Every structure is written in C-alpha cells, then in structure tokens.
Amino acid sequence: MNIRKIAELAGVSTATVSYVLNGTKNVTADKKKRVMEVVSKYGYQTNSIAKSLRVKRTDNIGVLVEDIRGFSVPAIINGISERAGENGYRILLNDLQMLESLFNKYDQITQHKDRINAAISLLLYGARVDAVIYVGMFDRDITGIINAIDKPLVIAYSTASETAVRSVTYDNENISCEAIKYLFNQGHRRIAVITGLSRTFPARARMKGVLRAFKEAGYEPDASLILNGDWEYAAGYSRGSELVDMKDPPTAIFAMNDLMAAGTMDAISDAGLNVPKDISVVGFDNREIAAYLRPKLTTVDIDLKGIGLAAAQTVIDMLRNRDLTTTPKKTVIPCKMVLRNTVATINFSKGAL
Amino acid sequence: MNIRKIAELAGVSTATVSYVLNGTKNVTADKKKRVMEVVSKYGYQTNSIAKSLRVKRTDNIGVLVEDIRGFSVPAIINGISERAGENGYRILLNDLQMLESLFNKYDQITQHKDRINAAISLLLYGARVDAVIYVGMFDRDITGIINAIDKPLVIAYSTASETAVRSVTYDNENISCEAIKYLFNQGHRRIAVITGLSRTFPARARMKGVLRAFKEAGYEPDASLILNGDWEYAAGYSRGSELVDMKDPPTAIFAMNDLMAAGTMDAISDAGLNVPKDISVVGFDNREIAAYLRPKLTTVDIDLKGIGLAAAQTVIDMLRNRDLTTTPKKTVIPCKMVLRNTVATINFSKGAL
DNA sequence: ATGAAAGCGCTAACAC
DNA sequence: GTGTTAGCGCTTTCAT
Numbered sequence: 001m002n003i004r005k006i007a008e009l010a011g012v013s014t015a016t017v018s019y020v021l022n023g024t025k026n027v028t029a030d031k032k033k034r035v036m037e038v039v040s041k042y043g044y045q046t047n048s049i050a051k052s053l054r055v056k057r058t059d060n061i062g063v064l065v066e067d068i069r070g071f072s073v074p075a076i077i078n079g080i081s082e083r084a085g086e087n088g089y090r091i092l093l094n095d096l097q098m099l100e101s102l103f104n105k106y107d108q109i110t111q112h113k114d115r116i117n118a119a120i121s122l123l124l125y126g127a128r129v130d131a132v133i134y135v136g137m138f139d140r141d142i143t144g145i146i147n148a149i150d151k152p153l154v155i156a157y158s159t160a161s162e163t164a165v166r167s168v169t170y171d172n173e174n175i176s177c178e179a180i181k182y183l184f185n186q187g188h189r190r191i192a193v194i195t196g197l198s199r200t201f202p203a204r205a206r207m208k209g210v211l212r213a214f215k216e217a218g219y220e221p222d223a224s225l226i227l228n229g230d231w232e233y234a235a236g237y238s239r240g241s242e243l244v245d246m247k248d249p250p251t252a253i254f255a256m257n258d259l260m261a262a263g264t265m266d267a268i269s270d271a272g273l274n275v276p277k278d279i280s281v282v283g284f285d286n287r288e289i290a291a292y293l294r295p296k297l298t299t300v301d302i303d304l305k306g307i308g309l310a311a312a313q314t315v316i317d318m319l320r321n322r323d324l325t326t327t328p329k330k331t332v333i334p335c336k337m338v339l340r341n342t343v344a345t346i347n348f349s350k351g352a353l
Numbered sequence: 354m355n356i357r358k359i360a361e362l363a364g365v366s367t368a369t370v371s372y373v374l375n376g377t378k379n380v381t382a383d384k385k386k387r388v389m390e391v392v393s394k395y396g397y398q399t400n401s402i403a404k405s406l407r408v409k410r411t412d413n414i415g416v417l418v419e420d421i422r423g424f425s426v427p428a429i430i431n432g433i434s435e436r437a438g439e440n441g442y443r444i445l446l447n448d449l450q451m452l453e454s455l456f457n458k459y460d461q462i463t464q465h466k467d468r469i470n471a472a473i474s475l476l477l478y479g480a481r482v483d484a485v486i487y488v489g490m491f492d493r494d495i496t497g498i499i500n501a502i503d504k505p506l507v508i509a510y511s512t513a514s515e516t517a518v519r520s521v522t523y524d525n526e527n528i529s530c531e532a533i534k535y536l537f538n539q540g541h542r543r544i545a546v547i548t549g550l551s552r553t554f555p556a557r558a559r560m561k562g563v564l565r566a567f568k569e570a571g572y573e574p575d576a577s578l579i580l581n582g583d584w585e586y587a588a589g590y591s592r593g594s595e596l597v598d599m600k601d602p603p604t605a606i607f608a609m610n611d612l613m614a615a616g617t618m619d620a621i622s623d624a625g626l627n628v629p630k631d632i633s634v635v636g637f638d639n640r641e642i643a644a645y646l647r648p649k650l651t652t653v654d655i656d657l658k659g660i661g662l663a664a665a666q667t668v669i670d671m672l673r674n675r676d677l678t679t680t681p682k683k684t685v686i687p688c689k690m691v692l693r694n695t696v697a698t699i700n701f702s703k704g705a706l
Numbered sequence: 707a708t709g710a711a712a713g714c715g716c717t718a719a720c721a722c
Numbered sequence: 723g724t725g726t727t728a729g730c731g732c733t734t735t736c737a738t
Contacts, residue, residue, distance in 0.1 A: 002731055013709045018733055025734095028707065048479040049411065050731035052402045053714050063446070068430050071641075074421045081421070081448040090481070093416070093446040095434040126401040127715090128443065233645070262645050269647075288424075289645045292586070292615050294622075355715055366725045371717055378718095381723065403715035406730050480731090 001044045009042075010034045021046060052127075060092045061315060062129035064119055066109075067099035070137035071287055072304050076156055079308020080133060087316050092129050094119050102137060104230075109145055117147045124151055131315045134158070139169055140201045152318035156311040157304075159330060166318075168310045168331035170302045172202050175335035176209030176254075177216075179282055179300060182337060183252045184217045187346030188280065192225040192250035194239045194260050200231075206256050206284070225250050229260050236263025244271040244279070251346060252280040258287045258299055265293060265342070276344035286338055295341035306333045354397045362395075363387045374399060405480075413445045414668060415482035417472055419462075420452035423490035424640055425657050429509055432661020433486060440669050445482050447472050455490060457583075462495055470500045477504055484668045487511070492522060493554045505671035509664040510657075512683060519671075521663045521684040523655045525555050528688035529562030529607075530569075532635055532653055535690060536605045537570045540699030541633065545578035545603035547592045547613050553584075559609050559637070578603050582613050589616025597624040597632070604699060605633040611640045611652055618646060618695070629697035639691055648694035659686045 007014045012031050019025040020035045027035075038044070052058045061084055065073050081091055096119065098112060109116075116134075123129045131151050136142065136158025143160045146153065155167035183191050193210055196203035207226075214221045227242065229235035236255050240263060243250055255261035261283030265275050275281055275295060283290060283299035290297040310331050318324055360367045365384050372378040373388045380388075391397070405411045414437055418426050434444055449472065451465060462469075469487075476482045484504050489495065489511025496513045499506065508520035536544050546563055549556035560579075567574045580595065582588035589608050593616060596603055608614035614636030618628050628634055628648060636643060636652035643650040663684050671677055 003733095004731080014732080015709055015711095015734075016707085019708085022733080026707065031708085043474070043478070045474065045478040047406075047731050048481055049402060049405045050480075050714090051733075053400075053406050053716090053730090054732045054734085056714075058402065060445075068427045068434070074427045077446075078421050078448060078450065081446070082450060085448075091446045091448075092413075093430070093434070093444045095431060095438075095444075097431065097435060121396070121398065125396070125398040127403075128401055259645075266647060288640070289642045292612075292642045292646070294619060294647075356717095357715080367716080368718075368725055368727095369723085372724085375717080379723065384724085400715050403730090404717075406714090406732090407716045407718085409730075 001042050002047065006035065006038050006042070006044055009038045056127075058128060058130050059088060060090045060129040061312070062092045062094065062120070062123040062132040063135060064094045064096065064116070064123070064132055065135040066096050066102065066137040068093075068095045069099050071285070072157060072302065073135055073137065075304035076135050076308040076311070079305040079310075080135075080156070080312040081308070082305075083309045083312035083316070087312075089130075089312075089316065092123065094123060098137070104232075109142055113145050116145060120146065120149065124149060131319055133311050133315055135311075138200075138202075139172065152315050154311050154314045154318075156307050163329060166314050166327070166329055166331070168307050168314065168333065170307060170333045170335050172205035172335075173209040173212070175300050175337070176206040176256075176284075177213040178209075179254055179284075179337060180210050180213035181217065183254065183280065183282065183343065184213070184219075186252075186280070186343055188250075188252040189219065190222065190225065190248070190250040190252070192227065192243050192253045194227050194229040194236060194243075194253060194255045194264060196229060196231045196256040196260075198228050203256060210254065229256065231257055231259060233259045233263040236260030237267045238263075240264030240267030241271065244268055244273060250279065252282070252343065254282050256284050258283040258285045258290045258297060261297055261299065261342075262289060262293055265297070276342050280343040282337075282343060290338075290340070293342075298340045298342045299338055300335050301338045302335050303333050354395050355400065359388065359391050359395070359397055363391045409480075411481060411483050412441055413443045413482040414665070415445045415447065415473070415476040415485040416488060417447045417449065417469070417476070417485055418488040419449050419455065419490040421446075421448045422452050424638070425510055425655065426488055426490065428657035429488050429661040429664070432658035432663075433488075433509070433665040434661070435658075436662045436665035436669070440665075442483075442665075442669065445476065447476060451490070457585075462498055466498050469498060473499065473502065477502060484672055486664050486668055488664075491553075491555075492525070505668050507664050507667045507671075509660050516682060519667050519680070519682055519684070521660050521667065521686065523660060523686045523688050525558035525688075526562040526565070528653050528690070529559040529609075529637075530566040531562075532607055532637075532690060533563050533566030534570065536607065536633065536635065536696065537566070537572075539605075539633070539696055541603075541605040542572065543575065543578065543601070543603040543605070545580065545596050545606045547580050547582040547589060547596075547606060547608045547617060549582060549584045549609040549613075551581050556609060563607065582609065584610055584612060586612045586616040589613030590620045591616075593617030593620030594624065597621055597626060603632065605635070605696065607635050607637075609637050611636040611638045611643045611650060614650055614652065614695075615642060615646055618650070629695050633696040635690075635696060643691075643693070646695075651693045651695045652691055653688050654691045655688050656686050 003014045007017045020027050020032045135156045142158045159167040227239040255264050283297050286299045286301035290299045356367045360370045373380050373385045488509045495511045512520040580592040636650050639652045639654035643652045
C-alpha cells in the first residue's frame, strides 16, 4: 500500500490524500471521508522513510548511552522515552557498552572520544536522527569529548561546560547540604563523612554541600571525621571500621553513595554495634539495594526519570525552535531524601552534644 | 553533501560512487581512489534514509520492551545491541512503560494487546524497522498477544507457543533441579522451598526441576516444607518465619527469587538464627541485591545478555534468510549457579540425615 | 479546493 | 568498467 493506491481507490489525487492525512490544507468533507474510509479499510500507514526523505526530518532522537547497564541509565531512558513519545518522536538507541572499560575510571573517557564521535556522526549524518541526547553513566564534565555538531545535542547526567552544549543533571550540593542538616535536626553533632573518589565531580560537589550545612548550622566540622572513599563497598567497610574504632566515634555517618553506606553498615554491625541506635547512616543514590539493607537505608533519591524528561524536553524545544535563549544552558534537577530506618534521633537532654 | 556532488568533485558518475561505496561492482583503482579522497575530504556519509527508501530495507531492528526499568531488561538490550551492532543493525527502542500496570499482574497483559500491536504496526508499517524483538518483563507465555506480522519477530524473556513465533528464554527447570542437587551434595536433606506465585510459569517450571532433583536423588520431598510465596520480599519473610518456627525446621531453603530469599534471610536472623550455619538459603535471579545481602546470597544467574544476543542473532538470521527450518522455535539459554556464602556444608557424620 | 508534477538522495537495471 | 536514468513514496509548489 502506498499513497498512490489510496488516491486511486478514493478517486482523488495523492496531494489530497496527503492533505487529509496531515491536515495541511482544507479538503471538502466528502473527499476527506472517502480518503479516510480507504485508509482505514487497508490499514494504511504513511511510509515514514519516504516522508523523512522528502521533509528532511526523521522524528527520531538518537540516544547515545555510555552503557545501558549503568544503574542510572534505564530510568533516564524511561523519562526520555515518555516525553519523546508524547511528542511524536521515536528513540534510536546506541549503546556504547563502556561499563567495563569505564569501571573506576570515571574521567578516562577521553580515550573513547573517537568512538563516541563516530557513533554520533553515523547517527546524525546518516540522516537517521534529528538530534542526540548523550546519556553519561557518571556525573562529570565531559567538555571537549563531543565534537560540535549542527543539530541539537543535550547531555544527560553528565555535563559539559561548553556554552554550545546543553545538559541536565541533578543537584549534588543542595541535597548533600540538606542531608547533613537533617542529621543536625535529629540531634547529631559528631557527623562523619565518607567521600567518593575525591577528585571526582560529585565527591567535590557533595562535600561543598556538607561544608555549607556545617557552616549554616554554626558548627565546625571535625577534620578527623572526613574520610576518603572511592565509591565502592569495600571502602565503605574499611572507612566505617576506622570510624567505629575511634575513641570518640561519630553518631552519624554520611556515605556519599549507597554502596559505601552498605559497607559502613556492615562494618558497624561487625563491630557489635547497632544501626541506627549506636550510629546512624545515610547514603546517596537510592539504588535498589537501599531498600533491602537491614535496616532499610535512609538515602537521597536522584530523580532520574526527571532528568530524562527534562533532557527530552530540551531537545524537543530546540527542534521546534522555541526561544532557546531563555533556556538555561544547564538544567539542574532537585533531589530529595528518602527517609527510611538508618537514622536515629538523639535525645538532646542526654548531653550528647 | 550528497552523492551527486561527490560524483562531480571526483569526476565520475553517481553510479560509480555508489559502486565504490558499496563494493557492488568493480571500479578501476584510479577512480576508486579519487572517490575515496573526495569522500573522506568532506566526511561524506551515505544518506541512509534515501538508501532505505530505495532498497526497502532500513537496517533497523525495532526493540519493543514492556518496561526498560524491569530488572532483566537492560541486560537483554545490552546483548541485542551488541549483536545488532556487529551486524550493522541499529536499534529503534520503544518502551511500553508497563511497569506499574503490570506489577503483580504477571498475566494480565491481554489488556494491553491493542497498545502493543499498535506500537508494532507503527514501527513496522511506517517502514521504520525490518524486524522486531519483543522483550518481556516476565517469563510467561504471551501467545495471542502479538498479531501475526509479515516480518521477523522474536520474543525475548517471554515466550509464545504459536509456531510462527520464535522466542528465547532461559532454563528454569534444569537450573532449579541443579540448585536442589547442590543442596543435597552439601549434605542437606530437609530442604524447604518457597515458591513464586503458583499459577505463574516460572514457579511451575522451577517446581518441576525441584521435584526432579528429589526424585533423582531418591528422596521424598516433605510437603509441609513446600510453601507458597508470591515473588515479593514480604512473602519470603513470612514463609521463612513459618519454616523457622517448625519443630523440625529445614536445614536449607530454596526461595524462588532473590527478593523472597532476602525476606527469608531476614526472618532467620530475626529468629536469632544464623545463615548459613543454622539454615542455608539459595535464591534465584542474581539481582544486584544478592551481592549485598549479608552473607552474600548464593543464587542462580540468568544469562540475560545471552538471551539478548540469541534473540538478535535469531532475528538477523531470519532477515538474511538463513535456513530457518533448522532453527528451533524456542531457544533456551542455560543458567548457572553463583556460589556465594549462604549455603553451609552439613557434616554427614553428625547424622543430620 | 484540488491536482500535476518536481524532487528529496540513493541504487541498480540497462546500455554502451 | 562506467554512465544514464528510472523510480522508491512522499510532500508541496504552482497552476487552475
């Protein structure tokens, strides 16, 4: 079936069929009806390849992901997919499969520059997509990685400081500040933090939030309570053990991700202490495991779907040429805490301060 | 840039450019060189939309997923994506977003029949893909859901009994048999099982394997030790508690998924008993949480990437018209156990039998 | 309001 | 070995 046969069957021209199908021009009710009857009778659908060739638009958004197995990626795609679908766009997915090669090498993406750009150019200049969303596995600046292109590009989860590139991430700093303030409000004063790999962006941003919380609460952080981790379970365990073994241990520990929080909780248990009665713990990420730790982990939830939604919206706005000058270069999605069972309230009267 | 300009610049015809780019005909070395030079100078890439229109082939595989957030889905896509890429195919992803609507309603997919078929027909008859892979969130028979289509279709993770439809799943029965035999080999005789929702396919298939293991080992299963669960954590906890409270409790429990295994482990701990010293536990799925439970859960790993690889391979074989008559209608990927720390070896001399 | 026809960029049949 | 050209299915300009 094609538009010519539909036209013949309905006794009109192909132009008319096109007009009624796309609503591009007024067509008399009679002809419109005839066309629609034939169309539905044969279940005709426009050949979108031919349409694309003609209108130079594919209605496809290329989604380039560093690795679909990254814990944050599926939920982001979920958001992209929803918003794209609502607006008549399809998703062309390209998985770079960098999970193994990027493990613990958060900033060594430069080595993959060529592959990434080749994938983008294949997508773009093969005329297969109208725009691309690059979904990072890590929250870091990938400035300089993606070559300038003449179609809309937005980076999700990662960022880039180039002015030409829009990105959408989440608010590391404010939520970290909030997490610490929450601990203050629960009566904690000796608060330890186990950081992520200290050179990484989220580790620094989260630390900024932590420090701000202390400042605003009017307390001086105890430097001996700030320990370097590396995002992995094992670091959480060993740093947690150190903390527990101190002569004056903290009453609460903020681990900068759930994996380290899990390690810390295990270290606390293994020392014969109880979470949260003896030591409270808060994590970051709200991975699936957070809900299955014992007790269930209080942590911060990243609105991944929201990131995907916003990324898709940005790209669609760019495609439709909405006034982009008002759109901020960098969209920051707020996070929120999910309160579960690893934080205890300290009885102020006890003099724990 | 297009093929005509390349042709002009190289001083040849468009046909010649096409011949060298596609290797479809012999071209003299001289002309070939001239063409390649112009092509690389301008970074020309074939407009694949125009090519598709002409050759009536898109080199796109439509991947329709019930929900990308399902725990098994990303790894399957990873496999599909890898095999597709190796063979020059792209992935057009369509996320049906049925996570919420399908939660705990494993077999109520019939209600979504229209939406599913609309998505397929949009993909297919909009001439946007050459074939489709349907990725289920659950391991169950979806016969009758997908209308017959005239292009290759393979179902991954779910199955269909229609002869026309190929599917690839994993081996519930054999691995369940193996899991129980493993427990026997570790000296266990009083083995309990907490099933999944008993009407679901994997619950029945896994039970079949369990029963076969008992039979082949020459033991009669104790019916009071076979308890119905529903795949959720809470059921694992309550069934686990019942088991623990028995006058003659089991020495090992096979929970039919990791979520229930987690619940069971917690019930055991809460009863003041130790996993695995007092009671061993084995799960199923090898979700991320399995590696973070304490102790780490011994479970069965489903080769999800392998399912994706096989699904893509099947579809590609069909597209290339390999001899499909020899391809089995249903491909079953074997599973393997991942041995961690929740199973103890029982000292036979103790007379535990 | 409607239709004829050009043309999007490509491949491949056909002629030389 | 190489070039000319028709035509894939559609949208849209232009004429009526």
